[in-house]
């Protein structure tokens with residue numbers, strides 16, 4: 128499932144430097160000609176797409192971006208220095224809009240793609256440009272032009288990283304509310320969740336991972352039973368699937384198989400995604416039994432973690448597990464491009 132993260136920011140190109148009025152001073156030459164240099168052009172602000180950045184979090188800390196102004200011209204035909212340009216790196220996939228008109232200015236789909244967000248102002252002309260036959264000592268120079276400025280809006284479509292699936296009442300929404308700041312509806316009846324819900328889990332660097340909670344699935348959901356299985360499209364592209372099981376239910380082992388079968392029926396690939404099983408509601412089960420159940424799953428090579436969305440036990444471990452998996456995945460996707468470079 129995707130949702131849009133957005134931020135507003137201000138860009139300003141550097142002002143151009145002013146042209147200079149100056150005359151040559153030479154011994155024995157009473158009236159030297161003009162030698163005022165031109166002002167330098169202001170620097171520009173560019174926006175560049177990069178895969179190194181995945182979120183708009185940087186815009187929380189900085190919303191004003193100004194390029195350097197051009198230097199003023201000086202005597203002896205010295206031109207002002209160019210202002211330094213500025214490049215704002217944003218995640219590939221960002222869309223830049225003009226705040227006032229709402230119009231899309233650019234869709235930064237490609238790695239390294241650049242957009243001129245605010246051009247620098249032209250430098251002013253020094254007085255050498257104004258000399259003529261009738262005016263050999265021009266006292267005119269022009270000022271630099273101001274750099275362009277505007278407010279922009281950046282939007283980034285995010286795809287959920289972690290998808291929660293399970294039978295109705297398993298505790299998916301309860302887990303979402305524990306793992307993120309989201310506040311989904313929780314109820315002791317099936318099909319409390321009718322629409323996908325999103326939450327953001329943050330690691331210690333504030334990197335966001337998006338969790339999607341979807342309505343419960345029941346046996347034969349693929350045939351349209353219950354709410355059907357079309358909600359699975361929202362988690363089709365997540366990196367991790369968290370399968371939530373209520374282990375206080377007598378037939379939790381069967382429930383596990385029922386749900387896995389529904390995942391497979393939706394799409395073969397879904398059942399072999401990185402999967403973590405949350406054995407939920409441990410507070411309702413004898414602790415020795417919890418260990419036994421956990422061991423059973425692990426023996427079959429399944430990553431099973433005991434939690435209680437009610438008491439909060441095991442939540443910290445599950446959060447760490449997600450972050451560990453996500454970091455590994457990011458490193459894996461980074462590796463090939465490092466080799467190419």
Ligand SMILES: Nc1nc2c(ncn2[C@@H]2O[C@H](COP(=O)(O)OP(=O)(O)OP(=O)(O)O)[C@@H](O)[C@H]2O)c(=O)[nH]1
Pocket residue numbers: 293294295296297298299300301302312313314315316317318319320321341342343344407408409410411434435436437438
């Ligand atoms: N005792 C106990 N109750 C829990 C736990 N987790 C969830 N519950 C309860 O189980 C019920 C269902 O929780 P939800 O989070 O709404 O379950 P869900 O999987 O989102 O359900 P649907 O949206 O209907 O698919 C609620 O009454 C919760 O309070 C737990 O760890 N322990």
Ligand SMILES: [Mg+2]
Pocket residue numbers: 299300301312313319320341342343
């Ligand atoms: Mg729910």
